[in-house]
Amino acid sequence: MTTISAGPGAGSEPAGVRHVKRPQPLRESVYEALTEMIIDGTLERGRHLVEVELAGMLGVSRQPVREALQRLNNEGWVDLRPGFGAMVHVPAEDEVDQLLAARAALESESARLAARHASKDDVARLRELCKVGTAYQEAGDIDGTVRTNAELHSLITQMSGNRFLVDFAAQVDRRVRWYYTPVAPVRGAASWREHNRLVKAISEGDEDKAAQIMREHTEHTRKAYHDLQASTPPAETPDPEPARRRRRTS
């Protein structure tokens, strides 16, 4: 039973002002629960999501589920067909490509601005993350590597100081992580060398160089994805899934 535990949305406050734990709206919890289930595959691609079913599953009423589904629809996680329901989005062939292209633009610009605004403190944290990430990488800890990678990229976008870039990049990043999970481990070695060069450029305030490196970095990722895609083509129509139709219960 995946019942929602209305946990507090622990966001890192600006240090000092500590808001008392305010219960997150249910729709938020539902949203998070659903994205998680989509990412980890509990809700398979193409699956028909029924409001009451999800509501029962999560122990809430239809309303919060509806609201969460609509947000998921706006962000491209599910496709809402009026009068029928929501289907977990099935990524098109070229979608990952476009996603990575968009990410390249967003993160490259973020890196440029990060280089412009970097404080000593920021740079220190970047260096730390690089070190940790490389360590994970050498130790073969894939989970840790992926997580640290995400943290590094996230920190850089936040250093840009541009709320919109942060938001967009975060959105894109989650999507990428969903489509992309199997690919991530492949190119760990080169990745962290690039991160190091990137951090160096940022610490020197070299905007153009930082942007350039970030762009190439993302581009390499895209290539890696394509190579892996090419080496495993027979993933076509993996759609047996006869369990989707539910028996008539009469």
Added chain:
Amino acid sequence: MTTISAGPGAGSEPAGVRHVKRPQPLRESVYEALTEMIIDGTLERGRHLVEVELAGMLGVSRQPVREALQRLNNEGWVDLRPGFGAMVHVPAEDEVDQLLAARAALESESARLAARHASKDDVARLRELCKVGTAYQEAGDIDGTVRTNAELHSLITQMSGNRFLVDFAAQVDRRVRWYYTPVAPVRGAASWREHNRLVKAISEGDEDKAAQIMREHTEHTRKAYHDLQASTPPAETPDPEPARRRRRTS
């Protein structure tokens, strides 16, 4: 009475397949009605939006209004304060700046991809828009100029063939247009010269040049905004608005 006329969402179909007019979900109509009212100033910045009030105003129940408000909140048009209501978002000082910076990144990349993929047909349409826009500009038709400008930019992003860039750019663009309306007319002259150079670069398939021009173009816009902002500083606290409080009806 701004009652909603459930109009068809006329999207340009891929030519040939003509879907019959399907009634849009109410929440969608409400969403559009509200953004429109926000942009045109019917709902002033900082105004307290009450669900039942809007519902009455639009002739629908709370439900669609709630759903629309949540979407507006997600996209930054309003700020939702739990237990109190929604306020029309009041842009912060640096927000326009960040918005324009994000737009620069998105549209610059779009221009690059547009240059890569441009078809003869596309280029022809771009040229046409340039011509029309310049004509409006010279005729002093501000409304037409602004509209054509938007169309041109929109077409370029669409030419990128990247759905995510299109979506993000569209979102940013609407916000910019809201904050920015008074500034738009100021710099019409130079703007269309830049557009012409841009279209030329795209038609020649010169990616770097297209991206470069687009970036400078957006940057000029940002500067224009700042100049205008500096020349009209006394817009501070224009908040008399005593009509916001409603009499207690008992």
Added chain:
DNA sequence: ACTTGGTAGACTGTCTACCAAGTGCCATGA
């Protein structure tokens, strides 16, 4: 064999009513 028409079931979209909890405001009182 293929199309047409009808039927049934399942879900969504929307409305209504209702309650609990949180928020902001105002008047009272020190």
Added chain:
DNA sequence: TCATGGCACTTGGTAGACAGTCTACCAAGT
């Protein structure tokens, strides 16, 4: 003047109802 308590208002969430619509399926007709 300033804090306190109370009150009205608003959202957040639940429940139930109903129409419209989408899907699938079956049967009859061509």
